[in-house]
Amino acid sequence: MAGMVPEGQSFVTSSPLQFIPWMSFSPGLGSPFPWLRELKSEERGLYLIHLLVSCANHVAAGSLENANIGLEQISHLASTDGDTMQRIAAYFNEALAYRMLKAWPGLYKALNSTKISLVSEEIHVQKLFFELCPFLKLAYVITNQAIVEAMEGEKMVHIIDFNCFEPAQWINLFQTFNARPEGPPHLRITGMHEQKEVLDHMARRLTEEAQKWDIPFQFNPVVCKLENLDLESLRVKTGEALAVSSVLQLHSLLVTDDEMHKWKVNSPSMSKTDRSHRVLQMNQRTLGEWLKKEPVHAYSPSSDLASPSPLSPLSLAPAPKMGSFLTALRALSPKLIVITEQESNNSGSTLMERVMEALNFYAALFDCLESAVSRAPLERKKVEKMLFGEEIKNIIACEGVERKERHEKLEKWILRLELAGFGRVPLSYHGMLQAGRLLQTNNYDGYKIKEENGCLVICWQERPLYSISAWRFRPYD
Helix, strand or coil, rough: CCCCCCCCCCCCCCCCCCCCCCCCCCCCCCCCCHHHHCCCCCHHHHHHHHHHHHHHHHHHHHCCCHHHHHHHHHHHHHCCCCHHHHHHHHHHHHHHHHHCCCCCHHHHHHCCCCCCCCCHHHHHHHHHHHHHHHHHHHHHHHHHHHHHHHCCCCCEEEEEEECCHHHHHHHHHHHHHHHHCCCCEEEEEEECCCHHHHHHHEEEEEEEHHHHCCCCEEEEEEEEEEHCCCHHCCCCCCCEEEEEEEECHHHHHHCCCCHCCCCCCCCCCHHHHHHHHHHCCCCCCCHHHHHHCCCCCCCCCCCCCCCCCCCCCCCCCCHHHHHHHHHHHHHHCCCEEEEEEEECCCCCCCCCHHHHHHHHHHHHHHHHHHHHHCCCCCCHHHHHHHHHHHHHHHHHCCCCHCCCCCCCCCCHHHHHHCCCCCCEEHHHHHHHHHHHCCCCCCCCEEEEEEEEEEEEEEEECEEEEEEEEEEEECCCC
16 A cells, blocks of 8 residues: 655544544444445555454454444455555455354354365366466475475485375476486375365376376375374385475464463553554555554453463474474474475464464465456456455454464574474575576566575565575484
């Protein structure tokens, strides 16, 4: 949202917004003033931020009547066909409404009882995300380079892919292995996916390509979700050099029953008037920049929170599944594990923490699509609704074991992996160089790759969105 207010002048004194009773909903307010539709994009964006934060506070406090008024106001300004802020607001509005609806389980179940979820559409959307944005392509290039370097001289290589749906990653690896001076290794890929049809397609494509590149190859399909995986089904054999690729999967193991840890809903510490004036005086170019600069003033964890907030860099939310999984994985003695995850702390214990962090993260993702695709194409709408929108809904509307999108930042993954007995493997400059070349040759402007503690983060502008880290089995002392 481009700032168009003269220096030294705020939206409070320069636009009709000064007459709006900011952040105060009253039961009789109803629809917003008609002239709100005539607001400029940046003014409308700021107003939507206010409405979303205020509405989320009402939802968190259980003030459903005021929250309902807020949802109605947001609906008048939000649009899945609008600018970045309008589109984000539409999906956050839906997520907050779903959370409210869950207060009446019977009503919620009845309204969702006939909903049809087509797995084929979900897979299609994942492929659209792969095509429209460079994030998965970059993750595959960097992962493959790390595998090639770790497997130098190895004759028997076994790769486990925890999200096996895109043949392009491994076809590229075939080509690289074929060019090795010592010749290609005998390669076995264990591909995991919850849909058998996806794995059947992967098996056909990879077998064809392996023959083309003269790679001794075997494909082992495992139809399963990561959280239900039995590591025995991976069939790791003695004498194999084992590599593991996990792209946007490991966070699913952070799911836990929040009630066991007595998480409590937070309450805002800053007055609504003070907060509204802070936001009105912001003159930032994008929502992401504003949120990055001012996230901590929008919420404050309640003083009686039972455990440290997961937003604290040194605290780790309890995750029994993750702990047991990493212990079992370590027992396989992998030579390399490459992990790609969202660079965001969407695992916060309170609603307001998650709302603000998710706004920050998804604002950047929506900006990415804004720069790559015009607003009209159906492909873009599918990615925003069926991928980003569903993730936002899960983060905001769900609690306990239903809340599966519990993203954590790199610093926490480093702590978890080190505590589990893994040693960090620095990602090479050559991998970073290949990734940079991919961005350049495909004209992906605005994306950057940065090194951080031997790991890599993929950024949109200056905002880190995904992290890639590499690990190895480390014997106990």
